[in-house]
Amino acid sequence: MAEFALAAAGLETVALRVKNRNLMIEFYRDIIGFNLKREENELAIFGNAKSKSELLWLEESPYAQDHTGEIKKLQRLCLVIPSEKELADVAQRLIKADYPIKDALADNDATGILVEDPEGNQLEIYFGTKSEHQNPTAFNLADLAQKATGEFPRLSDDVHFDKLHLNTSRLKEQQDFLENVIGLKVQDETSGILALNGGNFHVGLTAGQGGTLDLSTDDVLGLDFLQFRVLPTDILALADHLASLNVAFFIDQKKQIITIYDPTGIEWWFISKDKKRH
Template sequence: MGQFQLGPSTKLVSLAIRVKDRDKMIAFYRDIIGFSLKSEENALAIMGTDNHPEERLLLEESPRADDHFRKTKKLQHIILQVPSLPELAAIAARLATQESEYQVHVTEATVTVNLKDPEENQWVISYQKEAADQLVDAADLVCDQTDTSIRLTEAIQFVGVALNVLDQNVQQTFLADQLGFELNQQAELHSPTLSFVVTANQVSDPTVALTSDEVIGLEFIKFVLDQNDLLALEKNLLDSDYDFFIDKKKSVLTVYDSVGVEWWFERTN
């Protein structure tokens, strides 16, 4: 074990969040964050970016799930990277207009907006600064932004997720042995083939161990990959005797981590 890595075709495409009030959440992610609503199928709302067909965010309504507000849930935060400062500034300006709670942080390298959605899912939306950027301080991000109609573009990337877990070592072992992630000096797990990091934050609240249909919040993380890489992942899971599901056509493989977040891999060819 420890030698497996996700193959080079692997790409993180979307996240799914189980929600209590789908209409309210659609409005927030469309009107404030800047996603576009692609389709609605029964309890599922599929969101993406304008002029691009790829799904990026799925909202699954589950009105009977317990919201557990102000409790510790599986998701600590999601990190979304945007390709331009105007995209980030427009989000901050829309948040300010709605009097939503958010914070702006500016460093030499990045500008980030930290926020919570209406059901307390936390997001860190980040922009990597370039030499030509003239941002002076955090206030400028909103004050200098006059065009609040700017929406997310297809170049956005999910670059990280922080999960709350009951046993940090168990979660790190899952990510390392089953999915080939490696621990870096910042105590983050990253995949050499993905621009994506995972942080496992150890907590004691048993809420994080509830199954995903019992509590709202992060449900699954979805990747696409080619047939060879999917079969290599299947072999690694078989060799380690780790429980997983793969359909008969070997087009979809799913595996659960230590707190019940589903890692979903879908074949592209």
């Protein structure tokens, strides 16, 4: 059988299951600078300045379990900021809100800020070239904030998620899913971590045990699903490939949407570029 390869798969949406939507809206809109596109029932949908951008969905689930302090499926999200000026504006908003900073690191190629949202999801916000083999040093966030101009009260067109790190109790199965089931190349990064590269997006995998790792995403707060835009031909090719593997998946009648669960229990959505946004 020929090796299956999914063409460029751009990450369009990260969906988080949350308990306090209003508090999370205040963080992602007022501090980080996402545009709140609209609210639909329990959903709050955010993007950058692009009219059709839907980078982040927050789904309020007040009865989901917190599992505060325990290991979660989502280790960290990475948000790319296209300029130092825009990152400086984010830094200024963080300082103005007196928001706690977990880390602020820089080297010759990148500057990054690590925070946790109000429900414990880690968000790395960075400008520059990202590499796993850096030797960054701490910097004073106030020095960066001094460069703020106020030009970017909301995230600009080119802001996007380029990476997420997952914790999994089924490392080898998760790697096989990424590489052989959905057809995206996996490369070794460092000991215990694997990276997936497809288009402008990759995933880090770290082995772990306990916490929410083996629980259904419907029952716990945190990462719910990932949504990708792919070519219409890739939807059909992916459906044929999954069927040949006897892997369980859903495809709609118009053959524009495929959803599949990975071994960690996260749902992956592949949406045809022809599919209209709601």
